[in-house]
Amino acid sequence: MTADMESAPPALCRLQLGTELRRLRLESGHKAGAVAKRLLWSPSKITRLEKGENAIVELTDVMALCAVYGADAETRSTLEGYAVVTKTRRDWWQSPKFRPVIRPSLKAFIGQEATAERLHTYQPEFVPGLLQCEPYVRAIHQATIMGLDEDDMDLLVTVRMTRQEVLRRPNSPLKLTAVVNEAVLRREVGGADVTRQQLGYMIDMARLPNVRLQVVPFKAGLHPAMNGQFTILTFRNDAGLKPLLYMEKLADAWVLREDHTVARYHDAFDELQAVAASPRESLRMIDQAIKEL
Incomplete structure (x- = not known):
């Protein structure tokens, strides 16, 4: 070996x-x-x-x-x-303790996320998972998963926060480009205090050299991703792996690998970046949202 x-x-x-x-x-x-x-x-x-x-x-x-x-x-x-x-x-997510809370589709995605070189994601409703702070994660799960006991809640929070280690892994941290709708900044999740903490956390994470964050302002009007969120994963050239597309809905999630489909979403992401505010202006928008809270 x-x-x-x-x-x-x-x-x-x-x-x-x-x-x-x-x-x-x-x-x-x-x-x-x-x-x-x-x-x-x-x-x-x-x-x-x-x-x-x-x-x-x-x-x-x-x-x-x-x-x-x-x-x-x-x-x-x-x-x-x-x-x-x-x-x-x-891998850490294969541990038996996480088995009750990680569904198979998410487990597969975490494995792909952990090995990717680049991740491009558009999120219209929530802060992207790799940029979420712990109280925000907890508030989301409380609102979206009914009947979750405290132990499983703690496990889900641990899973979400542990995933963020890919942004700080030695030698080759994941290169993240995240585009979010302005609604993500304006929607209170867990109350004003949690939302302020989350927006501040986004600013801190966006200062990492391998993270690029942009906001699509309301004034941009229609854009190529009006149909919802998506994530594109790209791997090292020597890995021999094609880029793939990950999409998630309320009750399901799936991976698409067809070249023409992935290319179409790549093009949409490029157009999103073009209509979004610049990274510097996006941070100003986030800061302004904090002040208005």
């Missing part, structure tokens, strides 16, 4: 392993269903492996797929190394 692999987060190893397994299958001309039938697996097992959805990947599964695809010795060694990482190290 290489030194780079030893220091890589398990989530990244799973994603890279899945990407390579899919590449090998396609290059060798095999269909997923035929491979599953040959190995006496369910077709969904192939899908989960190729999407990096399994928390742990069995070394024997990787060896079997490499044999079917005719992978060379160097490739087999690399992919087996990825599998070993998933067996010997665990």
